Amino acid sequence: MTPTDIPLLAASDLTFSYVAGQPVISQLDARFYRGTVTALTGVSGRGKSTLLYVLGLILHADEGHVLFNGSPANTMSDSARARLRARNFGFVFQDAALDPTRSVLDNVVETALYRGQPRRVAIARAHDLLEQFGVQLRATHKPGQISGGQAQRIALCRALLADPAVVLADEPTGNLDPVTTELVIDALKHHAANGSCVIIATHDPVIAANCDQHIVL
Structure with a gap:
């Protein structure tokens, strides 16, 4: 990777506020390249989740730009x-955000x-992923019948x-327990290595230390 490479995703002078005059994100510049995993860290309330939503085009920035492929x-x-x-972004929300009225399989697809x-x-791919993350036996269950850790793997x-x-x-x-945490992080690294970029909001310093880039908010 060289400085002239175009990042897959970038933030340019990004500012976002829920309340006017009280920015959660202020004039942020960041670049996220294919093949990399980036950790976002910072104390609670510093805007990690908000930044993910702005980068993911769910929330509108007050100022600046989110750039995709330049x-x-x-x-x-x-x-x-x-x-x-829909075509280019995958989201893992903090609370998993599964529909309680639908089966695990339907939530995935x-x-x-x-x-x-x-x-x-989609169903064939979903079964492969559920097997990979050890939740295949929960495919026909509803979210209310699974644990929080299983819900997080299903969201992934x-x-x-x-x-x-x-x-x-x-x-x-x-x-997640330490063994499953390692499984999930390895899967995200593998996904990035295949040409994607992964951005993880985390409080875990071990995870942050093992990422290619670390942004502290």
Whole structure:
């Protein structure tokens, strides 16, 4: 990687506030390259989750730009941003964000609908991921019938379903034991090594120390 390489994802002079005049993110510049894993750290309330949502085009920046492949993405229309998210971004939310009314398998494959991915292809890929992360036996269960750690692994399966170019993971190992934490981090590193970029919000200094880039908020 050289300084002239175009980052896959970048923040340019990014500022975001929930309340006017009280920025959570202020004039942030950051670059995220293919093949890398970046850790976001900082005490609670410093904006780690918020930054993931802004980078993932879920929240609108007050100022500055989010660039995808060198082009401003946050100024696109709502529909264009939604298409870009569906095709190129995978999210692991801090609370897993599984639909309690649907099965584990349906939760994993639901994003395929927004990409126009054939359901049979999505189901085959979902079963492979559920097996990889040790939750295949929970495929027919509802989220209320599984543990928090299992829910987090299932959320990771959903995020990786379409082999997204960007994975944004908010405390993906928060409810996991050390062995499963290692499994999850290794999977995210492997995903990045295949040409994606992964950004992890974490409080774990060991995880941060093992990432390619570390941003402290």
